Amino acid sequence: MAALLAPTTLWFLVMLIMPLIVILIFSFGERAAVGGYGGGFTFEQYANLPARLKAFQNTLTYAPLGTLLSLLVAYPLAYFLALKVDRRFKLVLLVLVIVPFWTSLLIRTYAWIYILGGRGIPTILEWIGIEGVRLINTPTAVLIGIVYGYLPLMVFPVYVSLEKLDKSLLEASNDLGGNSFKTFLQITLPLSMPGIATGCMLVFILLMGEFLIPAFLGGGKVFFIGNAMVDLFLQSRNWPFGSAVAATLVVIMLITVSIYMRLAMRNKTGADQSLM
Amino acid sequence: MRIYATVVYLFLYVPIGLIVLFSFNAGRHASELRGLSIQWYGKALSNPFAGDAFFTSLEIAFIVAILSSLMGTAAALALQSMKGPLRVILDGLIYISIMIPGIVIGIATLVALVTVFDFFNPLLATLWPEGYTPPKLHMGYASVIAAHTLFTMSLVIIIVRARIAGMDRALIEASMDLYASPWRTFYQVTLPQIYPAILAGFLLSFTFSFDDFIISFFVAGPNTTLPVYIFASIRRGITPEVNAIGTMVLAGSLSLLIVAQFFMRDGRRRAKVN
Amino acid sequence: MTSVAAFRNVSKRYGEITAARNLNLDVASGEFLSFLGPSGCGKTTSLRMIAGFEQPSEGEVFLEGICVNDVPAYSRPVNMVFQHYALFPHLNVESNVAYGLKQRSPKPPTGEIHNRVHEMLELVQLTGYSLRQTWELSGGQQQRVALARALINKPKVLLLDEPLAALDRKLRREMQIELQNLQRNVGITFILVTHDQEEALSMSDRVCIMREGEIAQVGSPLDLYDRPRNQYVADFVGKSNFFYGVIEQVRTWKVDIRLDCGIPVVLNSSRSFNSHKNGDKICISVRPEQLVLARDESNIPEDSAIKSTARIMNRIFLGEQIEYLLCDERLGEFLALSSRHNELNEKPFETNEVVFVAWSRDATLILDDDERDKPNVS
Numbered sequence: 001m002a003a004l005l006a007p008t009t010l011w012f013l014v015m016l017i018m019p020l021i022v023i024l025i026f027s028f029g030e031r032a033a034v035g036g037y038g039g040g041f042t043f044e045q046y047a048n049l050p051a052r053l054k055a056f057q058n059t060l061t062y063a064p065l066g067t068l069l070s071l072l073v074a075y076p077l078a079y080f081l082a083l084k085v086d087r088r089f090k091l092v093l094l095v096l097v098i099v100p101f102w103t104s105l106l107i108r109t110y111a112w113i114y115i116l117g118g119r120g121i122p123t124i125l126e127w128i129g130i131e132g133v134r135l136i137n138t139p140t141a142v143l144i145g146i147v148y149g150y151l152p153l154m155v156f157p158v159y160v161s162l163e164k165l166d167k168s169l170l171e172a173s174n175d176l177g178g179n180s181f182k183t184f185l186q187i188t189l190p191l192s193m194p195g196i197a198t199g200c201m202l203v204f205i206l207l208m209g210e211f212l213i214p215a216f217l218g219g220g221k222v223f224f225i226g227n228a229m230v231d232l233f234l235q236s237r238n239w240p241f242g243s244a245v246a247a248t249l250v251v252i253m254l255i256t257v258s259i260y261m262r263l264a265m266r267n268k269t270g271a272d273q274s275l276m
Numbered sequence: 277m278r279i280y281a282t283v284v285y286l287f288l289y290v291p292i293g294l295i296v297l298f299s300f301n302a303g304r305h306a307s308e309l310r311g312l313s314i315q316w317y318g319k320a321l322s323n324p325f326a327g328d329a330f331f332t333s334l335e336i337a338f339i340v341a342i343l344s345s346l347m348g349t350a351a352a353l354a355l356q357s358m359k360g361p362l363r364v365i366l367d368g369l370i371y372i373s374i375m376i377p378g379i380v381i382g383i384a385t386l387v388a389l390v391t392v393f394d395f396f397n398p399l400l401a402t403l404w405p406e407g408y409t410p411p412k413l414h415m416g417y418a419s420v421i422a423a424h425t426l427f428t429m430s431l432v433i434i435i436v437r438a439r440i441a442g443m444d445r446a447l448i449e450a451s452m453d454l455y456a457s458p459w460r461t462f463y464q465v466t467l468p469q470i471y472p473a474i475l476a477g478f479l480l481s482f483t484f485s486f487d488d489f490i491i492s493f494f495v496a497g498p499n500t501t502l503p504v505y506i507f508a509s510i511r512r513g514i515t516p517e518v519n520a521i522g523t524m525v526l527a528g529s530l531s532l533l534i535v536a537q538f539f540m541r542d543g544r545r546r547a548k549v550n
Numbered sequence: 551m552t553s554v555a556a557f558r559n560v561s562k563r564y565g566e567i568t569a570a571r572n573l574n575l576d577v578a579s580g581e582f583l584s585f586l587g588p589s590g591c592g593k594t595t596s597l598r599m600i601a602g603f604e605q606p607s608e609g610e611v612f613l614e615g616i617c618v619n620d621v622p623a624y625s626r627p628v629n630m631v632f633q634h635y636a637l638f639p640h641l642n643v644e645s646n647v648a649y650g651l652k653q654r655s656p657k658p659p660t661g662e663i664h665n666r667v668h669e670m671l672e673l674v675q676l677t678g679y680s681l682r683q684t685w686e687l688s689g690g691q692q693q694r695v696a697l698a699r700a701l702i703n704k705p706k707v708l709l710l711d712e713p714l715a716a717l718d719r720k721l722r723r724e725m726q727i728e729l730q731n732l733q734r735n736v737g738i739t740f741i742l743v744t745h746d747q748e749e750a751l752s753m754s755d756r757v758c759i760m761r762e763g764e765i766a767q768v769g770s771p772l773d774l775y776d777r778p779r780n781q782y783v784a785d786f787v788g789k790s791n792f793f794y795g796v797i798e799q800v801r802t803w804k805v806d807i808r809l810d811c812g813i814p815v816v817l818n819s820s821r822s823f824n825s826h827k828n829g830d831k832i833c834i835s836v837r838p839e840q841l842v843l844a845r846d847e848s849n850i851p852e853d854s855a856i857k858s859t860a861r862i863m864n865r866i867f868l869g870e871q872i873e874y875l876l877c878d879e880r881l882g883e884f885l886a887l888s889s890r891h892n893e894l895n896e897k898p899f900e901t902n903e904v905v906f907v908a909w910s911r912d913a914t915l916i917l918d919d920d921e922r923d924k925p926n927v928s
Contacts, residue, residue, distance in 0.1 A: 004354035005366070007347045008429060012369045015426040016376075019384030022391060037391070073284065080281045093281075100288050103529045104487045106503050107522035110510055111291030114298070151288065209377020211490055216510070226379045226490075233383055233494070243387065246380050257375065446636035449603055452623040453630045454650035454703065461624075464649075468640040 020250070027243035035237025045244035052245060055228035058214075060252075062139065062224070063207035066146035067200050073147055074154035074199065079188075081155070082162035083170075094159065101152035109145055109216050116141045116217065137219030145213040150206060154199040161195025162188070197264045201257070208253050225249050292526065299519035316520040326521055329505035336417060336501060337486035340424040345478040347425070348432025349470070355433070356440050373430045382494035385423045389415060389495070415497030423491045428481035432474070439473035440466075479536045483529065553612070554579040554739050555600055555628075555707050560609035562595050562763075569595040571763040573609070577707070577741060582733050584742045584750035586786070587760035593743045596760070597709050600741065602626045614706060624653075629700035630709040634716060635692045637684040643695055644680035647671065650703040670698040673732070690721050697729075701736060710742040714749065726753050747787055751775070759783050781833050781917045790835045791884040797830045797916075805916065807834065811880040815856050818911045826916060833917045840913035841886035843874065843899065844906045854908035860884075862903050872898055876907065 027045055032038030049056075081093055100108060114120050116135040125133050135141050165188065173183040211226035218227075225245060232242035299317070303310030320326055355366060373381075393413040404410035447469065451461040489503035496504055502525065509518045553576035562570040570592040577583050585593035598604040599611050602623030610617045618626055629650065637646050647667045651658055658666075671677055674694040684692060693713060700708055713729075714722045730753050733740045744750050750757045751771040759766040759774065759782075766786075767779045778784035781792060795809035805826070807815045815834065826832060844850055850857055860878035874886045886907070890898070899905055 001354050001358070004350040008351040008433070009366070011347065011422075011426055011429060012366075012373065015385065015422050016369060016373050016381075019381070019388035022388040023380075023384045026387060037387075076277070076280055077284050080277050084277055093285075096285065097288070099530065099533065100292065102483060102533050103292070103526050104503065104506075104522070106487070106489050106506055106510075107295060107525060108291060110506075110514075110518070110522065111295045113510070113514065114294060115291060148287065148291070151284075205375055205377070209379045209490075211379050226377070229379060229383055230493075233386070239387060242383065246383055250376060250380060253375065253377070444634070444636060446632045446634065447638060449601075449623070450630070450632055450636040450638070451649070452603075453601060453628075454699070455624050455653035456649075457624055457653075460653060465638060468638075 023243045023246050026240050027247045029240040029243075031238050031240050035239070037239045045241045046248075048241060049244060049248060052225075052228050055223055055225045055245075056248075056252075058222060059208060059210075059224045059226075059249075062142060062146070062222070063204055063210070066143055066150070066207050067204045069143060070147050070150050070154045070203050071158075071196065071200060074151055075158055075196075078155045078158035078162055078195075082159050082165075083167075097152050097155050105149050106212060109149060109212055112141070112145050112148065113216055116144070136217060137221050139218075139222050141217040142214055142222045145217040146207060146210070149213060150203045153202050153206070157198040157202070158192060158195040161192045161198075165191050197260075201260060201264075204260075205253065205257065208249065208256075295519050295526070296523050298516055299523040301516040301519070304515070316516040317524075320517050320520040320524070323517070325500070326502075326505060326517075329500045329502045332417075332499050333486050333502040336420050336424070336492075337482045339421050340428055340485040341478045341482040343421070343425050344428035344432045344481040345474050348429045348477055349436050349474050351429070352433045352436035352440060353466075355437065370430045370433055373426050374434075378427070378488065378490045379494075381423055381426065382491040385419065385491070386415070386494040389419055415495055416499050419495040419497065420492050420499070420501065423495050424481075424485040424488060427491075428477075428484055431480055431484070432477035435477045435480070436470055436473045439470045443469050476536070479532065483532065487529075552579050553577055554581075554614055555741070556612040557596070557599075558610045558612065560596075560599065560606045560611060562592070562599060562604060563607045568763050570599070570606075573765055575758060575765065575768065577739060579739055580737055582730070582740045582742070582753060582755045584744055584754040584757045585760055586744060586747060586750040586757050587766075588745055590762075591760040592763040593745075593760045594711060595763075597630075597711055597741060597743045600626075600707065601628055601630050601709055627705055628707040628709055629703050629705040630711060631693075631696045631700050631713045633712045635696040635713075637692055637695055637699070639684060641684070642680070643671070643676070643682050643684060643687070646684060646695055647680075647698045647702055649699060666702055667698075670702045673701070673735075674698045689717050690725060693717065693725060697732070701732075701738065705738060707739045707741055710740060712743055712745070714744075714746075722749070729753060751787065757787075759786060778835070778915065778917065781835065784835045784915065784917060789838050789885060789887075791838065791841075792917075793834050793836075793881065793884075795832060795834065797826050797828055797832055799828055800826060807832065807916070809834075809881075811882075813856060813858070813880055815914070816911060817855055817914050817916060835915045835917055836884075836909050836913060838873065838885040838887040839871075839889075840909050841884075842908045842910075843876075843886055843888060844908075845899070845903075847906050850906050850908045851910060853911060855911040855914050857906065857908045859904055860907045862899050862901050862905060865899065865901060874899065876905075878907070 026037050028041050028043070030038045030040040030042055030044070077097070081090065081097070085093060113136065116122075118136070121135055122133045125131070169187055169191070170183055173187045174180075178186060209226050210224050211230060214222050214224045214227050215230075218224075229242055229245055229249075232238050232245060298309065300312045300314060301309055301316070302313040351366075355363060393415075397410075397412055400413070401410040443466075447465050448461055451465045452458070456464060487503060488501075489507055492501040492504050493507065500508075502521075506518060506521060509515070509521075555577040557573040557575045560570060560573040561568065573592075573596060585596055587593045595604060599606055600613075602618070602621065602625075605619060610619055612618065613621075613626060613628065638649065641649070644667055647670055648663050651663045651666065657663075667680065668677070671680055674697050676691060676694050676698065679687070679691070679695075684695060687695065696713070710729075714725050717725060726749060729740075742750070742754065751774070754771065756768060756770055757774055758768045761782055767774060767783045769777075771787075774783060774787045778787060784790045785792070793809050793811075795807045795815070798806040798808050798814075803818060805817045807817060809815060817834070842850060842854070858878055858881060860876040860881065862874050863877045863883070864875040866873045866875075868887075871887050871889050874888070875883060876886055877883050
């Protein structure tokens, strides 16, 4: 038994616990003159966090907003796939939603540089007389990239919970005089909450550490904590400050995720364990 | 509803279609289509840097997939019958390793390993016999593999554990009842039951590792993986060569997906019986 | 001592819960024995202790006279048919049946395994199914595969854990008869666990009725039906009407009883299973089919234990028989069952009709009043 667990435990110790402890120690240190870590014990790095306030603000705005938008786009599609589509096409359509997720996010995001860039949609808009629209390097571009990148991850859990839903409940509700909209609000939506909770959590967690989408589609203007960290560690080589940012991000995530989990549990909609 | 679905599918596939279309661009500039040609595929395939990066990624992904399926399955089996504080701690670590963003894992691993290496390298140099070049610890294959495996191993544990939990306990008892020792029961009953999950875990680990950019970006050291190479190419400027590489990667992922689907269907058919 | 399996003072506890308490039982070689009881009575735990999936907390389990407490399940010469069959889904019918033989060391030659599998499939009427996948089979067929898989090993005891529970009613009847025939043909000891009293009574040589982890009574089906040791057994095996009372006087061949409602009853004392004293609180039990109903008082036998009138509250046609629910101010509600061709009246009784009721002194059992006075249970 111990032999079976030993490699995993070792991995956790060396690759998870040790790095996190090092980050924590560095975050209380000073920057060496040539960059990197210069030892010492100070709260200066944490006191300096407001210097990167914008990155935190952006992340904490666009991560929830992107999650919400993904849900709004994904839900009707999941509903369509689970309840409206002919059985014969169901599997094919479902696979078509998942396929993009299995291909490189890097390349898929890259495509949007074209589409939103100067020769993409803005050019098309110019043809029909709308001029001066700028899309690339705006918050809109980042949000489009987010929805595009994480849509499959949202559709799937919602689809699963809608698929599991007992169809006779919908018929019972209609039979009891509820119209389609009331049936949706009172039966379908509450019963699909576990899928919504799981999907939102997955997307939110990934968005909190997002780097690629803001880097490609936000230019230097819409940047996340992830972009700030890349900048701090690789460009300015300010390891202690970067560590403080990373530690703060981890703490924020632990807090938001545990609050979210607690809320989800309280509503008895608990995120789907198997997907977590 | 149907129109909405069509729009969403267009939204999902038009960008991918554009990448593929522009990879056949005859012109030099990526954003202007000037006739069709396959010249960029030739360029991409004869580009030694892209080729190296591709094989590095393939090799890393393969090792990561093997390591995480082996260690993840072993851990899932051990955790299955385990209770007490150690179980709670390991469960916590599994979820933390999945929840922590890749970028934090990448940075933390980089910082920690560089610090450890800086400490050990002079030590090794003094310990090494005169006249021989002492080995130098550095970032590279091993660090990428180790960092990827942290995440994928936890993924395998969760997938395999779900399968074990869904397994009919009576099958194990039936095997024991029919004179099979615990070890024979394991490889004659348990293993055939959980192998679809292990295979799914293997493929997921492979794809994750092959597609991962952010962790490799930090810990790859002098080695370049394909996503890191593509990222750098995009940064340098957009040429149809990137599209050609991207199209080939997409085609590769798709074929892998079809193979996976084939195996999964087999597993699902078996799972249905329980 | 020829018992093939035995319990000696066996108890099984899970933390605070006692699943089995002080069991003592001998199973004779070649016998068909059933454990019968409601869920949670400890019958499955008992079976699993014989199989080796559970270890007793106290006492010893014997197989062929040897204590097997420390023998793991895979070394015990017993085999089990699982509740949901537990057929290996990744193996076909032939490989499932051959599984046990292949674990033996030395492994029998392939040809022999093959022959024995086919003999076995023939025995359970599945000739020609050897290469099928188990999930392609119907419930009844899966059941037969499970039987073949266990029987091929020629176990000393075959354990069956609610094997028929998943089958529909008609198929269950068929399989009951088949199981019984199979047991006679192969001569192997069968131990069956079931909560279906009809199943236990119709198939077994002996039935062990369990209650809250203890053995309530062991005996042949006829014994249990005619001579239940207590109210629990009488209630569990078939339907019974219970009336509570006190023994007024024990005479040479007769017992005078006064029911709680005041009615005096005279019974033949030979029908009493236990010895009773004057003043004992007891319960008398009457099977519904032993009640005599009549429109005309002259049709009531003279030496009845009791004579009364009662109103028909409800009646249920059960085909050949009719079940009546009757009510009397003093006796309360009780059931009567009358065969239609035996009926003294050509016409069945109507609801709300008031009829004469009686039962014979021989038809009445005196039981310990253990339902009312639990702490006094011996």
